[in-house]
Amino acid sequence: MKHLCYSLFIILLFSCNSKTSKNTVEDFIYSKADVVLTINNTDNFKSNTANNHFIEQLSKTKPYTDITNTLEVLSRFNFNQRLYISLFKNKEDSLDYSFTTKVNDSTFSLDSLELTKTAVKLKNINAQKITTKQHTLYVALQNNILVGSNNKQHLEYLFNHKEKTEGLKKIIATQDKDASFSVYTNNTVLQSPFYNPDLPFKSFSKYLTFDTEVNQNKLVLNGFTKSNDSSSLINVFKNTLPQDNQLAQITPSNSNGFLSITFDQFTTFKSNLNTIYPSDSVAIDQPLFNNIIEFGEIYTNSSNAVVLNSLDIIETNEALLSQKDLIETFRGVSIFKFTKPKLFNQLLKPFVTLDNASNYCIIDQFLIFASNTETLENIIVNYQNQTTLNDRDYYNDIKKGLSSQASVLQVINPFGLEQLVQNNSQSKQKFDFKNYKSSALQFIYDTDFAHFNAIINQSKTSISNNSITEMFNIKLDHDVLNQPQFVKNYRSKQMDIMVQDVSNTLYLISNDGKIIWKKQLHGPILGQIDQIDIYKNGRLQYVFATQNRVYVIDRNGNDVSPFPKKFDDNITQPLAVFDYDNKKKYRLFVIQDNNVLLYDAKAKPVPGFKFNKTEKTINTPPKHIRIGRKDYLVFKTNDKLHILNRRGKTRVKVKIDLNWSDQPVFEYNSNFITSTTDGKIATITEKGNVSVGSLNITDKHTLASTTKTLISQYNNKLNIKHHNLELDFGNYTPAKLFYVNNKIYVSTTDTQTQKVLLFDSNGVLQDHFPVYGTSAIDLDNIDTDNNLEFVTKGESNSVLVYKIN
Template sequence: MRLFYFPLLLVLFLGCTNLETKRSTLLDFVPEQAEIIIKTSNIEALKGSIHNSDFLQNISKTKTYNALQQKIENLSFLNPEGDVLICLSKQKNDSIDFAIITRFTKNLLKTDSLPDYKEESVTIKNTPITKLMVKDQMFYSAVIDSVFFVSTSKETVLNNFSSTKRDLDFIKVYHATGENSTCSVILKPNQQFLESVFIEDSLNLNTFTKYMAFDAELSQDQIYFNGITQANDSTHIINIFRNTVPQENQIQHITPSNSDGFVSFTFDNFKTLEQNLATFNSKDSITTATALFNDITEVGVIYEDNNQAIVLNSTDVIATQDALLAEQNKIDTYREIDFFEFDNSNLFSETFAPLINFNAINMYCQIDHFFVFTNRKDLLQNIIANFQNKTTLAETQHFKTAKAKLSDAASFLQVVNTSTLQNILNKNIDEKQHISLKGYNASAIQFIYDHSFAHVNGVIGKNKSRALVNSVTEQLNIKLDTDVLNTPQFVKNHITMQKEIVVQDVNNQLYLISNEGKILWKKKLRGPVLGNIEQIDMYKNGRLQLAFATPNRIYVLDRNGKDVSPFPLKFNDAITQPLSVFDYDKKKKYRLLVTQGKHVLMYDVKGKVVKGFTFKSADNTILSQPQHFRIGSKDYIAFKTKNNLYILNRVGKTRVKPKQSHTYSDQPIFLYNNTFTTTDSNGDIIAVDTKGNVSKRSLNLSDNHSLTTTSKTLVTQSENKLTIKNKTTDLDFGGYSTPKIFYINDKIYVTTTDLQAHKVYLFDSQSKIIANFPVYGNSIIDLDNIDRDINLEFVTKGESNSIILYQIN
């Protein structure tokens, strides 16, 4: 059974000289029969990206996916560190054998939570291997030279105890893959998984090239890949372009926007291409006796339903017209462009096979420097009308989006719309299965010949409708492995200076997600994150780390989700407030404050207790996260218990002692109008100045109230009443989150979320709701400009296991 296996397999898991190799790398353990190798350095991130890829999830609806998914998901007990190779091969009975290769580490196998797991050491053919049974699925594994190898085939495992010869070309293309992509994929010769990626039936992947290796980036609405393909002999189609120089592809400028797609191939010298074609087609001599192609640098085919038009892009229009002097019998005119008869219907198929097979041409016309040949007047008319109306494919936003990922000049370029992409999928899937690809209006692949190999780029992208001004549009809806635990927030990427998303699920997996929806990594934590995650530059080199607390750990993670030594710090007693990070003088000499019940401990970034901080203990359990404020040249550290407000100096000594005591709420402490401001248990505003004077103001807040401020703006939420700067808005009755203030581009925004009605509200500083709000959401939001455009974005919890990124246009 032929299958469109590469996308399926991604959904699931996610010259030629022989060279004797030493078994020192994972590559040395790749089974000889493997046809596809998928490499990743972060298997959890790969699985997450696959899970959130709209295209791959559509492909996953096939029966083949469901059958193979069960096998691979049963290997979820593997916890690899470093690179992982997933190797796939086709068996004689049409079944799939897969193997996974990675370095053996102490914590590689995590089987404690698997109820149906069985393990047995056996000896087969005098070779010790391990049989693993997971949910009635049998696997075979072995550790060979510190490399862990597991497969569905015991023969594959047994054969791997013997060193094998490696194809030098295979090694070269493997090492051409990168390290920072979602995954890398290597396709070996004569693989049976992916038959075709082309419109033309005469083109298939195994005859087009020998080896192909590329890095793939997966986001929610786009798959982008780039790499190389290599073939050293004339039996592969890619070598038709040997000794030619790619030219700029221009067929898109004459292709109607309502077409099904086009193919374009370019060259700098037709005679060279002609000779290469003759060699490929095993012709003894060149039979083309026409000057028509002498001044042509690009040939293209436009597809519309079952019809085709062949386009020649001429660098010398007069010379091309002269070559067509014998074809000047005018048969019609449309919009002042003449149609002429063309008698040599087989010319293009005979000259350019297998790239062109259309042989029913009987007319042509000239449009600017393009000469268009077909057998249908209505197709010519459509091409002319769209060219004159400037409604060609090149003018569409979906083509421009795809083109941004491609090179301007390519030896071979194919661009297809939704229906043609569907047809290409059908070539690779025998089973009848409806796959919805709505919105995939411009998917492309190109090959750029370069000496003995070619660069390959491709994009499969889903296009969104252009957002209306003042609208709020959903950009991403990202699914996690399980339910969302806490509020998603933005953090800065110090490399791009843009923002990314960090969030945790109920299994305590922490995710870092790009602003394009790519899951960059996942990390299992020992408990839920308390409060917000802070960012620090502990090495003072511009590289940011994530710092936060869980109930018994203080974590500092680097850009890749790795622990930064000496963290995590482990605590026997529970941490009861979020981690507070202070940078008193903005010199990156950070202080980390850890709250445990009534105690506050201060650490430096070396994980050492700061001995100069002398605060011992509060009178009772601390109710608020310690805050740092600066007024004038003095620093203040503030937190509170039920009956006391503590305002300390840097070393933990009392700097301000309030002259009155109150029974305080659990609301945070803010610096508002240069006073330490919070609320008491009755909902009254309590403000303490730097001399300890206390003022009290009643706002008639309920027991269940919330407070937040900036230095000049005070916001309260009491039941369904939201008050911003003394202006109160009556919202629908519901269950509201704590309001939050954002100050962006000299403008204040205030947000609150009705958690019962699933509505996110956004107001300006005058208590006026922002246009097109409320929108759907299930948590407090984080609001910022996270990319290079001028629009603001915000992130919130969506369904139980998803987060939503919106854009305010």
């Protein structure tokens, strides 16, 4: 799996016991593993990690490629159950691994042209040896549990050894089964999650576990860490309460970041720290710290600064009466000489690295110490100009995903993130992190463990009014098959994206670019996907037809019984879904050549609907039109227009038979309107009278309409109401009409020049169009702001979402 190595490498950035019988998948997790990777859905894992920019940057490093190559053979398996991968170093200090999962019939559908399978007898187990050109893997089964390893002695160990795994199993049990994936790591792998090299993870805690959510521009990690060893730094927060982290208020936006440490009682914190890093007892009693609830270090390219946050700045200032040797006054702020420059490094190490705090100033409740006046002046300028991190949108954006109170909070800029990655990968590789304006991690101490949160986020480009910005660009596993469309998310009250690829896989993608699930279908979807509330409880399902099936799928990607309903004869038109009285009493119309079949939401034929087959093939999906209080069921063949009542009986007898096009029938000015094969517009009244007019369109045309707005298109001619537009010569998709926020929009895409066009109802091209796109669009407001978004196909295998600002 190409991107399995991501989660193993990400821990390099941040990276109990009773005998049990082995009857569960979790029993075969190697308890002494350095890393355990938990993947809940391998397809989604691969897709989401493949689309993430940060992971793409990590793929340049040697540790990443080493892990990728080691795990390459696992890509030949079809895992569809929760998968655990354990990694560890062998005696030769090389990487070994094992994995375990539930087995099914498709797991062993391996490519025989590229690998070989051989039965082998290991100690007390029958196994298979799987060999590729570069790798060898040993696998065995027990109780429908598949276990494998690249080391046959280790596989024997897993089956024959009764490990003490209860501690690790309890940790694994806390992982979120809805997460993209989860990671457990001990303290031997992760170098340090901190910008400060004096804070290695090995001395910080015993292990770390976290769940990971991945979308195109962001990684969110949530988990916890714990160590029963009193020498672990995480335990210096024992018997303390985290406070609000306020250092961002004083940290310049041109700094590399900051580290914030909080507590409710400094004496408790210092007493805990002193058991690990003893310091001068005289220094401990410094009255300077009596009211301090937060301290930290601001990182800059030249010299760092130490900050103390006081609850009572007047009393704290009094503790500095002997330190009032004025150096200068800068912008109204006094800068003094500090005669104990090594105090903080001695007293607060390893959290503070500055060993020459020879100058200080006071700003509001903050005392700032540095080795030179230039560093203090920069802090003063940014604070007064309101250009601190706390004033930046990108910091406030990530702050929404963090706790406001944390024992430890680290925030770093692109340079800090690059330094962190380079230090952990032991590489000088350059990375494109320029848009990662602010990345953060925090530890929140709670009784005998600490919660862990981290966000690595590409900041959004500054957006001006009246502009169009690309929200995300998601790559699918295969080329896009149909036009992407928006669907309602009943949980968030926003919208998601659905699209199918050429392998007939259906994707549900969130409006922030995360692939939620993928589902293999039996064929291409005909037309659009509709949504229904089959249980009448507000939870929407997706409903559509393929060539031989009608599907109803729930929000989680599961089939809703008794669907899918299978048909022997081909379905020849998109599924039509009606709810005549808006009472969620759904009717599903299935067209098979010249036959109309009607089903209810339980896939049962609707009694009372009587309609004989048409003489010729039906060339449009059935459509429900209500004029006044009357319902009409409308569809066409190439020589007859059928206007029926709910029971399938003729309601309107059309008095003239014409050569009808394959364009839909619409309600227009309280009449029916459609077109003929030669491009004429036909209006039909409720009494069946027909009038034919001309819009100067040809036989190769498309039609769309609301009750008051008619649009037609042929070649490069686009007619919107009475506005006739002549577009550049090209290959245009059928024009689509959208009614959003009480305004009409019309869109078409030139697939030859790959340009999306959007007009209003007066034929006026909207500002900043055309934009890049290769398919028709879907347009709507998909999130919580008032701006519209649209989705289109990008490259052959990608889906693009834009925001119109």
